[in-house]
Amino acid sequence: MIQRVRGTRDILPPESRLWANAEAQAQRVFGGFGYDEIRLPLVEATELFVRGVGEGTDIVAKEMYTFADRKGRSLTLRPEGTAGVARAYIEDGLAQWPQPVRLAYYGPMFRYEKMQAGRYRQFAQLGIELLGAATPEADMEILLVLHTYLESLGFEDLVILLNNLGDVEDRPRFVATLKAELEPFRGELCPDCQRRWEVNPLRLLDCKVPRCRQLMERTTPVAEVVSETAREHVAAVERGLERIGIPVRRAPRLVRGLDYYLRTVFEVVSPALGEDRVICGGGRYDRLISDLGGPQVPGVGFAIGEDRLLDVVPEAFRCRVLGQPLLAVLPVGSVATLDALRLARDLVQAGHRVQTEVTGRSLKAGLKWAGKLGASLALILGETEIASGVVSVRDLRRGLQEEVALTAAVARVGELLSAVDHEGERS
Numbered sequence: 001m002i003q004r005v006r007g008t009r010d011i012l013p014p015e016s017r018l019w020a021n022a023e024a025q026a027q028r029v030f031g032g033f034g035y036d037e038i039r040l041p042l043v044e045a046t047e048l049f050v051r052g053v054g055e056g057t058d059i060v061a062k063e064m065y066t067f068a069d070r071k072g073r074s075l076t077l078r079p080e081g082t083a084g085v086a087r088a089y090i091e092d093g094l095a096q097w098p099q100p101v102r103l104a105y106y107g108p109m110f111r112y113e114k115m116q117a118g119r120y121r122q123f124a125q126l127g128i129e130l131l132g133a134a135t136p137e138a139d140m141e142i143l144l145v146l147h148t149y150l151e152s153l154g155f156e157d158l159v160i161l162l163n164n165l166g167d168v169e170d171r172p173r174f175v176a177t178l179k180a181e182l183e184p185f186r187g188e189l190c191p192d193c194q195r196r197w198e199v200n201p202l203r204l205l206d207c208k209v210p211r212c213r214q215l216m217e218r219t220t221p222v223a224e225v226v227s228e229t230a231r232e233h234v235a236a237v238e239r240g241l242e243r244i245g246i247p248v249r250r251a252p253r254l255v256r257g258l259d260y261y262l263r264t265v266f267e268v269v270s271p272a273l274g275e276d277r278v279i280c281g282g283g284r285y286d287r288l289i290s291d292l293g294g295p296q297v298p299g300v301g302f303a304i305g306e307d308r309l310l311d312v313v314p315e316a317f318r319c320r321v322l323g324q325p326l327l328a329v330l331p332v333g334s335v336a337t338l339d340a341l342r343l344a345r346d347l348v349q350a351g352h353r354v355q356t357e358v359t360g361r362s363l364k365a366g367l368k369w370a371g372k373l374g375a376s377l378a379l380i381l382g383e384t385e386i387a388s389g390v391v392s393v394r395d396l397r398r399g400l401q402e403e404v405a406l407t408a409a410v411a412r413v414g415e416l417l418s419a420v421d422h423e424g425e426r427s
């Protein structure tokens, strides 16, 4: 038996309908704000992520799916989307487009993560990037798009955590302060933090080991060390968000797992899952494009982890998507099957979901099958029905049955389904 690769999953129906709907809704909201899709390769030169995401990050140091192709070039399955967007901005000449450029992406990412709840080695992201705008208003728009999307799925309890990581010039000052404050306790830090101390000290703040956490809590928040301009930028973002009614909470020790962030960084957490299982991460990256050899173009964006989003998506969304009625078309006898297929086509063209019985079951077995599928209505086409140009429509929930002219079947099905809907609303 060949099994799927550890950390990957099969998303089966009906669950896959939730995914398709969450993506379609993202396309509506992101697209509505002007973020049209960029379809990027899943595989890139390894160098892109080493330089873009950062050599000292866990992603690059431990988690990339890197391999040599047949000519010996080092390639990597993308662990995230921002570096690829930045590469495309440079390579495809997006600097020539009207600025800023707004882009969205949907699809799988790959990270060789330690297996834990909510962590996959292939997972999907829904992301947007705004390139070519350095203002606080750009950050506000990004968070507005995020908030609008999450709200449209019915989320009410998600929390946006926000921090200020300052500019490149602030980084050495902050790291020096952090190290000076932690120096007396250095021996108590976990082995991972010993490594971070050397290669990526900012990540010390993100350690999950309780003792390390305790020590980090006592350090000076990065936002207190940053330049006046960086401070004013993030303060303006916070003020603006408050005025447009998007609640955010300051998280003074929030850092991110990728090196490119400057100034605004944020994450979305769910009280139901706790702060370890982040649903969305994002922030500003004003040096990424120039670090990759492109022009000096600022950027800001986010990526939602779709797997985690759907773990906590509100029940109302699940019901709306999964509760969409199903129609079973049941031909009796092989002549009826052709009429059944034609009827199925008419119903689908009218926007209904249909499954047609094509295995030659008897009517009794067909009704049982329709019941197991959870169909709301069965449309029965026997020889007598066909001879008189009608179809028997059976309401499987209430057990009522009526004959309808074939030509009127689509319209009648619509009426019957909306009657069921209204009853649902009343009860």
Ligand code: HAM
Pocket: 079, 080, 081, 082, 111, 113, 118, 119, 120, 121, 123, 124, 125, 127, 128, 129, 257, 258, 278, 279, 280, 281, 282, 283, 284, 300, 301, 302, 303, 304, 305, 306, 307, 308
């Ligand atoms: P990230 O925080 O590394 O940021 O990933 C974004 C989201 O992807 C996470 O919040 C999480 O929900 C999801 N995610 C990450 N790793 C896994 C995993 N192993 N299994 C399941 N879900 C996961 C980025 O990737 C940045 N590119 C975001 C960004 C866009 N920043 C600016 N623009």
